[in-house]
Amino acid sequence: MTILQNIVISILEEVAIQDANQYPANVPTYQIPRERFAEIAKVMKTAGARLVAEWATDETLHPHHPLPHQGGGGRGMGFGIYACYAKDSEYLIIKTYTPLEDPTFPSLVKKFVPAYRFERQMKSLMGVVPVGHPDPRPWIKHEDWPEDAYPLRKSFDASKPIPRVAGEYRFIKAEGEGVYEIPVGPVHAGIIEPGHFRFQAVGEDIINLEEKLGYVHKGIEKRFETLSWEDGAKLAGRVSGDTTVAHALAYCRAVETMTECTPPERALWLRALMLERERIANHLGDIGAICNDVAFAFLLYQFSILKEKLLRTNLKLFAHRLMMDKIILGGVAVDISPDAKNGILTEMDWLVNEFERLVIIYDENPSLEDRVRDAGILSPDTAKGLCVVGFVARASWQPIDCRLQNPFPPYDIIVPRVAVLKSGDVHARVWVRIEEIRESIRIIREILNSLPEGEIACKFILPSPDIAGFAVVEGWRGEVVYWLQSGPRGEINRCMIRDPSSVNWIALEQAIHGNIVPDFPLCNKSFNQSYSGNDL
Amino acid sequence: MIYPIVIEILQTLILLAAAPAFIGWIRMVKCWFQGRTSPGIFQPYRDIAKLFSKDVVLAENASWIFRFTPYLVFGATVLMAGIIPILSVDLPFSATADVIALVALFAIARFFTALAGMDIGTAFGGMGSSREMTIASLAEPAMLMAIFTVSLVSQSTSLSQMVQVVAHGQFILRPSLAFALLAFILITLAETGRVPVDNPATHLELTMIHEAMILEYSGRHLALIEWAGMMKLFIFAVLGIALFLPWGVAATGVLTGIPAAFLFLIVKLGFIGIVLVLIETGLAKMRIFRVPEFLGSAFLFATLGMLSYFMLE
Numbered sequence: 001m002t003i004l005q006n007i008v009i010s011i012l013e014e015v016a017i018q019d020a021n022q023y024p025a026n027v028p029t030y031q032i033p034r035e036r037f038a039e040i041a042k043v044m045k046t047a048g049a050r051l052v053a054e055w056a057t058d059e060t061l062h063p064h065h066p067l068p069h070q071g072g073g074g075r076g077m078g079f080g081i082y083a084c085y086a087k088d089s090e091y092l093i094i095k096t097y098t099p100l101e102d103p104t105f106p107s108l109v110k111k112f113v114p115a116y117r118f119e120r121q122m123k124s125l126m127g128v129v130p131v132g133h134p135d136p137r138p139w140i141k142h143e144d145w146p147e148d149a150y151p152l153r154k155s156f157d158a159s160k161p162i163p164r165v166a167g168e169y170r171f172i173k174a175e176g177e178g179v180y181e182i183p184v185g186p187v188h189a190g191i192i193e194p195g196h197f198r199f200q201a202v203g204e205d206i207i208n209l210e211e212k213l214g215y216v217h218k219g220i221e222k223r224f225e226t227l228s229w230e231d232g233a234k235l236a237g238r239v240s241g242d243t244t245v246a247h248a249l250a251y252c253r254a255v256e257t258m259t260e261c262t263p264p265e266r267a268l269w270l271r272a273l274m275l276e277r278e279r280i281a282n283h284l285g286d287i288g289a290i291c292n293d294v295a296f297a298f299l300l301y302q303f304s305i306l307k308e309k310l311l312r313t314n315l316k317l318f319a320h321r322l323m324m325d326k327i328i329l330g331g332v333a334v335d336i337s338p339d340a341k342n343g344i345l346t347e348m349d350w351l352v353n354e355f356e357r358l359v360i361i362y363d364e365n366p367s368l369e370d371r372v373r374d375a376g377i378l379s380p381d382t383a384k385g386l387c388v389v390g391f392v393a394r395a396s397w398q399p400i401d402c403r404l405q406n407p408f409p410p411y412d413i414i415v416p417r418v419a420v421l422k423s424g425d426v427h428a429r430v431w432v433r434i435e436e437i438r439e440s441i442r443i444i445r446e447i448l449n450s451l452p453e454g455e456i457a458c459k460f461i462l463p464s465p466d467i468a469g470f471a472v473v474e475g476w477r478g479e480v481v482y483w484l485q486s487g488p489r490g491e492i493n494r495c496m497i498r499d500p501s502s503v504n505w506i507a508l509e510q511a512i513h514g515n516i517v518p519d520f521p522l523c524n525k526s527f528n529q530s531y532s533g534n535d536l
Numbered sequence: 537m538i539y540p541i542v543i544e545i546l547q548t549l550i551l552l553a554a555a556p557a558f559i560g561w562i563r564m565v566k567c568w569f570q571g572r573t574s575p576g577i578f579q580p581y582r583d584i585a586k587l588f589s590k591d592v593v594l595a596e597n598a599s600w601i602f603r604f605t606p607y608l609v610f611g612a613t614v615l616m617a618g619i620i621p622i623l624s625v626d627l628p629f630s631a632t633a634d635v636i637a638l639v640a641l642f643a644i645a646r647f648f649t650a651l652a653g654m655d656i657g658t659a660f661g662g663m664g665s666s667r668e669m670t671i672a673s674l675a676e677p678a679m680l681m682a683i684f685t686v687s688l689v690s691q692s693t694s695l696s697q698m699v700q701v702v703a704h705g706q707f708i709l710r711p712s713l714a715f716a717l718l719a720f721i722l723i724t725l726a727e728t729g730r731v732p733v734d735n736p737a738t739h740l741e742l743t744m745i746h747e748a749m750i751l752e753y754s755g756r757h758l759a760l761i762e763w764a765g766m767m768k769l770f771i772f773a774v775l776g777i778a779l780f781l782p783w784g785v786a787a788t789g790v791l792t793g794i795p796a797a798f799l800f801l802i803v804k805l806g807f808i809g810i811v812l813v814l815i816e817t818g819l820a821k822m823r824i825f826r827v828p829e830f831l832g833s834a835f836l837f838a839t840l841g842m843l844s845y846f847m848l849e
Contacts, residue, residue, distance in 0.1 A: 367820040
């Protein structure tokens with residue numbers, strides 16, 4: 001599958017340089033002149049690709065690498081600007097440079113909606129300016145930070161406190177008779193993560209919803225740059241606590257592509273086992289929580305019991321309820337005994353029975369059905385335009401699942417059957433997750449029935465300086481993307497994290513149009529995106 | 537003459553003391569239905585005691601309405617104990633206040649709660665008040681219709697008289713009362729903020745109705761409002777008992793009937809609690825725009841009850 005690659009080569013002809021030396025072995029990377037950055041986005045859009053991520057690196061301290069045909073405009077000159085595209089199973093990274101004295105680049109927002117927030121974030125945190133971007137407001141960085149404090153730049157000292165300045169974040173206004181504004185959050189009446197939602201409403205009808213996130217911005221990407229590669233796996237496991245396995249796995253896989261270290265077969269299978277257990281536990285909890293948001297508390301407690309039992313088994317088997325820090329560079333940190341294997345198989349038999357009993361209750365209660373159907377519809381066209389991923393995408397007719405499209409063992413042997421639905425409403429998102437639980441139970445059984453013997457970790461070799469690694473892993477929310485770059489001394493120079501939430505949050509804003517204010521919590525819960533993973 | 541006054545005082549004390557236990561019972565049964573361990577029937581008392589021991593946090597722009605409302609709501613609710621025959625029909629207050637006065641007392645409490653919700657000026661308060669008034673404007677006429685159906689049977693709007701006729705008169709099967717009971721159950725769910733109209737346990741600001749109005753209250757103010765809320769549900773339960781299941785209530789001048797009436801009350805309340813939990817466990821909260829249809833059908837049932845009185849009885 002090299003459709004995107006062929007397009008880029010045909011468009012750019014001689015100016016396209018594939019830098020096989022520095023860039024990830026598993027994904028083609030093309031370096032192009034800055035003025036053609038938006039042009040490539042256009043052809044990518046035409047080719048039906050989606051924008052996976054857009055990010056910047058500070059390469060001002062790198063040794064100077066002149067590129068002959070450009071008269072010496074290589075690394076070490078300023079900031080690297082990256083855009084990652086994907087179509088089906090093919091990923092492609094486009095890179096360009098922007099110099100320190102004029103850090104601008106053409107905005108992609110007219111071609112790809114997700115660029116709207118990616119680019120605001122790049123501008124706020126790295127100080128690179130997207131030309132043609134309609135929205136000058138900061139994103140993730142709060143308005144009471146000085147505008148010229150760019151935390152991701154190498155010159156920024158993260159150990160010192162930031163001076164506070166007076167700033168104002170202007171929300172989109174709606175005017176007219178009977179229009180009123182409802183500010184919600186960032187502190188909520190329940191125990192949930194902080195985020196601000198600004199509604200413009202007439203009566204109970206929502207005219208517009210604007211999200212403001214960034215309240216859990218903790219500088220994780222910057223923090224990676226001070227850590228060793230091994231400690232990086234621990235930090236990755238803490239990007240979003242409920243997705244600890246997927247994040248740690250994506251990080252480890254990205255680093256492993258830089259070292260050509262292949263973990264033993266048994267480790268790969270155990271990783272998949274943990275990934276599927278995490279998926280089941282989170283899906284169970286969320287389906288219950290969705291029911292609770294329409295006051296159907298019975299299912300919340302029943303699903304919570306199932307989730308809790310899974311987590312307790314995790315504690316027994318992996319010494320951690322969420323399996324944090326169990327995925328390490330080169331393999332996994334904990335093996336399972338034959339007894340434990342049988343224990344999980346018995347647990348899965350029990351789970352199937354209990355789960356199917358609850359699904360019947362969910363499916364056959366008309367009052368519940370009345371609430372979840374036709375609420376918060378994300379149409380397939382909108383979903384495609386917004387480049388959403390994960391179960392949100394699959395509920396809106398977008399068959400995106402990295403387990404299928406970019407499989408690593410054992411998913412090459414145990415192929416997941418991915419459920420895709422068309423209606424894009426709350427019910428579709430619930431139903432996709434119900435199907436995924438069924439499928440994950442099957443995968444776990446197959447993994448355990450043919451788990452290979454052998455070592456659980458190989459010796460990890462440090463990556464060499466000045467290379468990059470890339471990995472995607474299908475976490476329970478969707479595609480988790482890591483792109484890592486080693487610096488001149490072989491340290492972590494940049495760790496780009498793209499949690500599925502970064503793209504899916506915008507979809508919530510769109511899905512809420514035409515709904516009423518009291519239905520928002522239900523719609524929000526059906527997306528249940530991570531604040532922490534988005535705010536980094 | 538002293539005996540009816542003792543009854544009045546006894547009824548008020550029962551309302552004050554038993555309302556939290558009734559809520560505690562409902563929550564306990566609900567826990568069992570959901571497969572959970574319950575905190576016990578006395579948890580609401582502990583909650584109220586906790587709130588009374590806390591300081592009041594008052595918004596800077598809170599006016600007298602905001603501070604006055606908890607006392608008014610509490611007072612109005614306690615007054616109702618004087619006119620509903622909980623234990624006995626021998627109530628001197630019932631001569632001064634009939635069932636229309638009862639509905640008016642509810643309306644006063646609601647009116648001030650809605651004003652207090654808007655007083656602080658937060659978006660949630662205003663939202664809650666607007667939703668509450670929408671529901672009230674539909675629920676109140678339906679409630680009067682349902683009660684008037686019972687009034688037609690007893691030829692009176694005095695609750696004591698109504699109960700006297702149904703409980704101690706000749707037993708007749710009346711289809712009009714069946715319709716009125718159905719309407720009354722729907723209205724009770726709406727008026728007391730239970731599932732499927734409102735969710736008393738929610739923490740979601742945007743979906744709240746009653747809770748949104750009182751979101752700014754704290755300390756003793758919140759304790760009074762919560763307590764009054766519990767009493768309101770209790771009153772609807774005993775009102776339902778008085779109108780539709782009054783058997784066992786003590787007749788005028790029969791002192792010995794009081795202990796038996798008390799036992800009957802406990803059994804009936806226990807039963808009502810279970811029915812309420814069954815409804816709340818089996819149903820999801822409806823979309824807010826379905827509430828008018830829901831209360832519309834309550835009004836329809838009440839009207840059918842009234843029509844069937846004229847046609848069949």
